[in-house]
Amino acid sequence: MTADKPLRADAQRKRDALLATAREVFDAGGFFDLRFDDFARLAGVGTGTLYRHFPTREALAEAVYHGEIAALCDRVRQLRDELPASEALATFLRGMVEHIAAHEGLARTLSTLMTTRAAALAEGSRALEQAVTDLVAAAVRDGTVRDDVGAGAVMMALHGISAGHDRPGWRAEADDVITLLLDGLRRPL
Template sequence: MTADRPLRADAQRKRDALLATAREVFDSGGFFDLRFDDFARLAGVGTGTLYRHFPTREALAEAVYHGEIAAMCDRIRRLRAEMPAAEALATFLRGMVDHMKAHEGLARTLSTLMATRSDALAEGSRALEDAVTDLVAAAVREGTVRADVDAGAVMMVLHGIGAAHNRPGWRAEADDVITLVLDGLRRPV
């Protein structure tokens, strides 16, 4: 399989089934409880198919991670197309807290598994930061967000919220932090 040749439809379905299965297992927090070959059985494909698409557990985790990042970047673009940039930014940030809460197992699994794969994490983080940068810049151009704050600060807040997910009352505190950030980003009138 080459990177520039698309997969046959049946191969793409099997790859998608493996990714969906991995994501479900990640969400449940049971990723480390399974043998790698079990992903093939759960997805309804052969082990050869698993290894052809994802030769290692890390390769499977990386593909799930990149899928998550792509979905977040797409969400940012859709929100930006549907509403003013400041509103899109607020909706995205609040949605990220919802996403973190709904997929705690996924976040823990990916961060544990990929802790040593800094290149993969860095590439995904850059893609997401680029999308957030575009959104913040659009809000600055609209005159609704201060020009002296960049997307790096917004990303730092999201990382901090994610890192604190084990705190009691995490969800309410995360919502409060997003409110503080949005208030702080607002351009003074």
């Protein structure tokens, strides 16, 4: 399969079924508990189809990750189009806490993969950081966010929130960190 050649409709459905199954398994926290061939059975496809689309467990995990990143970047664009810049930023950051909470199994799997596949996942991190940079820049341009704090600091806060997801009371603390971040980004009067 090449990235340039579009998939036939049935092949795309099977690929999508494998990705949906992997997302479900991630969210349940059992990605490493299953034999790789079990993903095919759970998705209702043959093992040949699994290996044709995703030759390794890591390739499947990377595809799920890149799909999640694409969805988050699309969400940023949608918010930028629909809301004032500072509101779009706040909505996105609060939504990221929801996303992290809903996908903590994915976060655990990715942290395991990062030790060996960091370069393969870096492209997605750069895409998300660029989307956040665009959000912050729009809020700076409209004068609601200070111009001396960059998107890198926002991303670092999100990484910290994600890394602490096993803490008791994580959700309330994560919401508090977002509130602190938004207060700190607000341009002083």
